[in-house]
Amino acid sequence: MKKRLAGMMLAAAMSVSLLAGCGGGGNDTPANSGEDGDIVTLKWYMSINPVYPDTEKVIEALNEYTREKIGVEIDYTVIANPDYKEKMPTMINSGDYFDICFTADWTTNYLQFAAKDAFLDLSELLPEYAGETYDFIPEELWKAATVDGKIYGVPSYKEMGWQSGIFVNSDMAQEYGIDLSTVKTLEDYTAVLAAVKEKSQAAGKEVIGISGLDFNLAVPYESLTGQPTLPGAYAVSDYGYFEDQDGVFNQYDTQEYMDYCTLVHDWYNNGYLSRDPVNYDSDTANRDNDFKNGNLFSYVISYAPGAAEAEVAKTGHGVEFIPLMSPLFETKNAMGGLLAVSAASEYPEKALEFINLLNTDEYVGTLIRHGIEGEHYTAVGEDRVDRTMGGTLDPADNGYDYTYGWQFGTPFNQKWDISYPENIEELFTEYNDSAITAPHIGFTLDNIPVETEIAAITSTVEEYGPALESGMVDPNEYIPKFLQALSDSGVDTLLDEVSAQLGE
Amino acid sequence: MKTGSKTPTAGARKKTRWFYFRKNLPLTVMALPALILMVLFKYLPLSGIILAFKRYNIRDGIFGSAWNGFKNFEYLFRTKDAWIITRNTILYNFAFIVLDLIFAVTLAIILNELRQKRAAKVFQTIFMAPYFMSWVVVSFIAYSLLSVDDGFINRALGLEVTWYSQQAAWPFILIIFQIWKTIGYSTVMYLGAIVGISDDYYEAALMDGATKWQQIRYITLPALRGMMIILTILAIGRIFYADFGLFYQLPRNSGPLFPVTNVIDTYVFRALKENGNIGMAAAANLYQSLVGFILVVTSNFAVRKIDKDSALF
Numbered sequence: 092m093k094k095r096l097a098g099m100m101l102a103a104a105m106s107v108s109l110l111a112g113c114g115g116g117g118n119d120t121p122a123n124s125g126e127d128g129d130i131v132t133l134k135w136y137m138s139i140n141p142v143y144p145d146t147e148k149v150i151e152a153l154n155e156y157t158r159e160k161i162g163v164e165i166d167y168t169v170i171a172n173p174d175y176k177e178k179m180p181t182m183i184n185s186g187d188y189f190d191i192c193f194t195a196d197w198t199t200n201y202l203q204f205a206a207k208d209a210f211l212d213l214s215e216l217l218p219e220y221a222g223e224t225y226d227f228i229p230e231e232l233w234k235a236a237t238v239d240g241k242i243y244g245v246p247s248y249k250e251m252g253w254q255s256g257i258f259v260n261s262d263m264a265q266e267y268g269i270d271l272s273t274v275k276t277l278e279d280y281t282a283v284l285a286a287v288k289e290k291s292q293a294a295g296k297e298v299i300g301i302s303g304l305d306f307n308l309a310v311p312y313e314s315l316t317g318q319p320t321l322p323g324a325y326a327v328s329d330y331g332y333f334e335d336q337d338g339v340f341n342q343y344d345t346q347e348y349m350d351y352c353t354l355v356h357d358w359y360n361n362g363y364l365s366r367d368p369v370n371y372d373s374d375t376a377n378r379d380n381d382f383k384n385g386n387l388f389s390y391v392i393s394y395a396p397g398a399a400e401a402e403v404a405k406t407g408h409g410v411e412f413i414p415l416m417s418p419l420f421e422t423k424n425a426m427g428g429l430l431a432v433s434a435a436s437e438y439p440e441k442a443l444e445f446i447n448l449l450n451t452d453e454y455v456g457t458l459i460r461h462g463i464e465g466e467h468y469t470a471v472g473e474d475r476v477d478r479t480m481g482g483t484l485d486p487a488d489n490g491y492d493y494t495y496g497w498q499f500g501t502p503f504n505q506k507w508d509i510s511y512p513e514n515i516e517e518l519f520t521e522y523n524d525s526a527i528t529a530p531h532i533g534f535t536l537d538n539i540p541v542e543t544e545i546a547a548i549t550s551t552v553e554e555y556g557p558a559l560e561s562g563m564v565d566p567n568e569y570i571p572k573f574l575q576a577l578s579d580s581g582v583d584t585l586l587d588e589v590s591a592q593l594g595e
Numbered sequence: 596m597k598t599g600s601k602t603p604t605a606g607a608r609k610k611t612r613w614f615y616f617r618k619n620l621p622l623t624v625m626a627l628p629a630l631i632l633m634v635l636f637k638y639l640p641l642s643g644i645i646l647a648f649k650r651y652n653i654r655d656g657i658f659g660s661a662w663n664g665f666k667n668f669e670y671l672f673r674t675k676d677a678w679i680i681t682r683n684t685i686l687y688n689f690a691f692i693v694l695d696l697i698f699a700v701t702l703a704i705i706l707n708e709l710r711q712k713r714a715a716k717v718f719q720t721i722f723m724a725p726y727f728m729s730w731v732v733v734s735f736i737a738y739s740l741l742s743v744d745d746g747f748i749n750r751a752l753g754l755e756v757t758w759y760s761q762q763a764a765w766p767f768i769l770i771i772f773q774i775w776k777t778i779g780y781s782t783v784m785y786l787g788a789i790v791g792i793s794d795d796y797y798e799a800a801l802m803d804g805a806t807k808w809q810q811i812r813y814i815t816l817p818a819l820r821g822m823m824i825i826l827t828i829l830a831i832g833r834i835f836y837a838d839f840g841l842f843y844q845l846p847r848n849s850g851p852l853f854p855v856t857n858v859i860d861t862y863v864f865r866a867l868k869e870n871g872n873i874g875m876a877a878a879a880n881l882y883q884s885l886v887g888f889i890l891v892v893t894s895n896f897a898v899r900k901i902d903k904d905s906a907l908f
Contacts, residue, residue: 184873186656207652367743367757370847539650546670546866546875553865554853563760564851579675 131441132164133190136182138175138198139498145490149462156454161444172198183209183433190436191446193498194244196317196426202535205243210431211439212241220440221245221447228450228501234533235425244429245446248501250395250519252420252526255308257301258402259389260382261409267291274413277309277354284363287388299381300363303372303391304355306560310347311416313529315339315589316536317423320552321545322582323536323589329527330416339590341582343552344574352570355562368561382406391415396518397511401494404510418526422535428498449500456505462491468508476506534593541588547580646877667878670866676857684858687766687842688834691773692827695781698774700819703785704811719786723779730840733776737768737845760851769856773841781826788822789815824898824905832891835859835883859883 150167157163170178179192179199194201194210204210214237217225225233228248236246257280264271264283267290274280284300291298307319310332316323324342326333332347333340342348358364365371371378381387383406392398394412402410430449432442448455461468461476467489468476478484478492486492493499494508507515538545555573558564616623643657650663671677702722709715725733740747741758749756758764796814805813837858846856863879891907899906 365744366755367759369849370738370742370759373847542872542875543666543670543673546872547673547676549868550676550857550862550865553848554850554857556850558760558850563757576675581673 130158130162130164131438132166133438133442133445134166134188135168135445136175136179136189136192137167137169137498138172138179138193139169139493139496140172142169142171143462143489143491143493145462145467148466149458149491152463153455153458156458157445157448160452161441161448163441163445165445175199180204186435188435189433190438190442191430191432193428194431195428196423201244201426201429201431202238202317202538204431205238205241206537206539208434210243211434211436212243213245213432213439213443214240214242216439216443217242217245220443221450224447224450227504231420231528231532232425235420235422236429237533238535239537244431245443245450245500246425247428247497247499248450248503249427249497250418250526251523252418252424254394254414254418254522254526255311255391255416256394256412256414257389258382258392258399259411259413260385260387260406261411263287263298263385263388263408264411265409271411271413277351277415281354281358284358284388285361288361288363291388296386298385299365299371299387300358301389301391302365302368302378302387304364304368304561305391306342306348306351306556308391308393309415310342310351311419312342313419313421313531314423315531315534315593316538316545316585317426319423320556321548322552322577322585325530327419327527327529339586339593341577341586343570343577349566349570352559352562352566355560356564356566357562359562364562368563369557372557372561379405383408396522397495397515400512401510418522419529420526420532421529422532430500446500451504453504453506456500456502459499460493460496460502460505461508462489467491470506471509474506475509477509531593536589536592541581541585544581544585544588548577548582548585551576551580643877644881646874647881648878649874651872651874663874667872667874668882670875671863671879671882676853676862679854680857680859680862683855684837684860685834687769687773687837687858688830690770691777692830692834694770694774695777695830696823696827698778699781700785700816700823702778702782703789704815706782706786707789707815708807719779719783722782725776726780728776730838730844733772733840734844734847737772738847741768759847759849762852762855765846765852765855769841769845772845773838776841784826785819785822788819792818821905825907828891828894828898828907831894832887834890835886837861839864 146167146169150165154164157165175193176198179194182189183192183199183204192199194204196202201210224245228246229251232246232248232251233242236242236244257274259271261271267286269283269286271283274283280301287298287300307314311327311330312324312333313327314321314323315325322341322343324333324336324340325338326336326340328334333342333345336345355364359368378387378390382390385408394414399410399412430446432439432446436442449459450456457476461478464470464476467484468478469480471477478486478489478494494510495502503516503519512518551573555569555576559566559569559573646657646660647667648663648665649657649660650666651657651660655661706715706719709718738746741749743749743755743757743759746758748754748758758768792815796818797810800810800814837860839860842856842858843861843864846852849856859879863876867876895907
């Protein structure tokens with residue numbers, strides 16, 4: 092018995108070294124991990140929607156390439172966004188092994204895990220092992236991703252900032268004879284909504300004027316807590332809001348908040364909104380469907396270049412984007428998506444080399460987004476792809492297609508789908524150039540001293556915020572209640588802490 | 596009990612212990628897998644309780660992290676909501692316990708009295724079905740009933756009620772759905788106990804001319820007493836735990852409903868989902884367990900005072 096076991100182990104050991112030898116033969120770049128010739132397997136956890144059936148095939152193709160190029164194989168686990176948000180933090184907390192994971196401010200909280208030392212400090216390694224990426228991503232973005240002087244993740248370089256606005260069904264606007272060019276602010280929109288209601292009712296339809304209303308999208312401010320819904324705002328002078336505020340303030344305790352809530356509550360009372368806007372907004376599949384079918388006239392979004400064109404392709408009717416603000420670049424925007432390396436990773440250098448490929452290698456960038464040529468897309472010219480394969484493949488049947496795929500890293504340095512405008516990269520540059528940089532870019536709040544307050548406040552905001560901001564309840568009655576509840580939850584302590592950490 | 600009744604012969608103490616060990620060996624072995632699982636999954640994780648008093652970070656691990664005193668517990672009592680949450684948790688659970696007891700016992704008796712056993716089985720299956728549904732599914736069933744635009748209730752009655760912001764309605768909605776969902780399961784337990792009652796009692800009662808009502812009153816209900824007490828004491832032990840699915844999914848996390856739907860579990864979830872602090876989560880859980888433990892011991896103590904034989908321990 093013992094003999095047989097030993098024999099088996101020997102055989103296993105031999106086959107492993109044999110395999111390793113095979114891979115090493117094609118390795119043309121010097122391995123930096125000090126284990127020359129070995130193929131390193133990196134465990135990569137990714138969050139993206141949806142999980143496509145052909146993922147394995149694509150990763151196989153990717154491995155073929157990366158084995159040759161940098162001596163790396165990827166052990167890939169992709170989890171849909173809602174599950175990832177629950178699973179990944181648990182895995183990190185319980186000490187499961189991984190090399191690379193996706194993190195952001197909206198999933199697997201980057202700041203929190205960076206503070207807990209779950210991620211590796213990359214500042215020293217970056218220039219050496221991911222030099223191209225390090226040079227390619229603008230300095231402001233690195234600065235914004237820095238926590239306590241250390242970089243814990245490689246941010247996705249895409250649009251730098253966020254910009255809110257309204258997507259409008261322009262075909263319907265034309266049909267009803269509505270002039271959208273006059274709309275500059277939400278107040279201007281009242282006339283549009285009134286016209287939509289009147290015209291659609293005359294046509295015997297019941298059209299919802301607008302959905303997705305959110306204070307933070309309508310009235311921009313710099314969010315110093317990194318979570319726009321948490322109190323701790325700072326005025327950005329270019330927008331002309333909150334001019335009477337000095338230093339850090341509670342955005343819910345402002346005239347702007349009262350005005351905004353009053354406006355949308357009037358809309359609600361006038362029947363411009365869904366009768367249950369909170370539930371309506373949370374069901375985005377239903378909203379998209381209504382927008383497509385002309386039951387919803389418009390909705391508020393956070394915009395990125397090319398998004399309107401994509402929406403046209405999706406809905407089959409004209410879509411116009413009405414910006415409500417110029418783009419604003421805050422610290423949190425660097426945290427829309429990052430790839431972090433585990434502090435426990437055995438091959439951090441290899442992990443960075445791989446992340447570097449994701450960001451700079453056109454083959455890898457295109458493969459991971461659009462899949463395999465001839466199976467998931469056809470090439471169009473030098474630098475475009477067609478995910479419908481010349482109209483023969485229904486996007487719904489495509490086995491692998493993350494058209495935009497910024498979660499994998501920068502969407503530049505890859506082939507764009509033909510549904511994007513020709514000048515898409517210029518549009519991005521234009522967007523980034525027009526962005527206003529927030530006054531405290533790079534500031535991140537260390538929330539440990541105020542965890543108790545944040546816990547209580549988060550719950551309070553969730554109770555009052557959505558109902559007030561979607562116009563469902565009367566602000567004159569609810570805002571005072573809201574403010575009282577916030578103050579009971581320790582909002583002043585939070586604001587003081589933010590001010591103290593800002594050094595003001 | 597059986598082994599204790601045999602008196603060991605004097606001077607052979609050591610031998611008898613070995614004898615009993617050998618005698619009970621098959622039983623011990625049979626119990627072993629369950630015991631091992633208990634130790635692995637119920638007792639060993641108890642050491643994690645210290646997390647409630649620690650400022651956890653991954654690098655130092657569970658045991659290495661710095662102590663934090665009672666700071667992790669603060670947020671539970673910090674807001675004015677604290678008492679609303681506690682009140683909701685206890686009152687809802689109290690209502691569930693009482694109503695579940697009444698309905699389950701009634702239903703079990705009714706099902707048992709059905710002449711057609713096939714019909715009884717069909718009803719039983721129907722009552723049981725919702726128990727296997729997840730709260731997410733139930734929440735969509737509820738939404739299709741209560742949605743303001745397309746909901747069945749609004750359509751059927753010609754109303755325009757925004758159910759998801761009507762505080763007054765929700766205590767009833769929650770209770771109805773909870774009972775609807777769990778009644779089948781409890782009924783089966785009581786039904787099992789009823790089937791176990793010897794027919795002799797009923798025959799004797801018939802001889803004496805007892806009516807159906809008298810049979811239920813004087814035979815069935817007393818026979819079910821032990822079961823009722825055990826199930827109730829166990830339920831009381833969990834009175835400080837709220838069914839997260841019920842209170843979070845069913846009201847669709849609707850803010851205006853918080854005053855009537857916020858319970859300890861949903862509060863902890865909302866409070867911690869942003870900063871994901873394990874220590875604070877452990878603190879909440881320890882608090883719940885502790886209160887549950889005290890309640891079980893007290894209610895058991897009360898039962899002992901009244902009727903010693905019915906007590907759980």
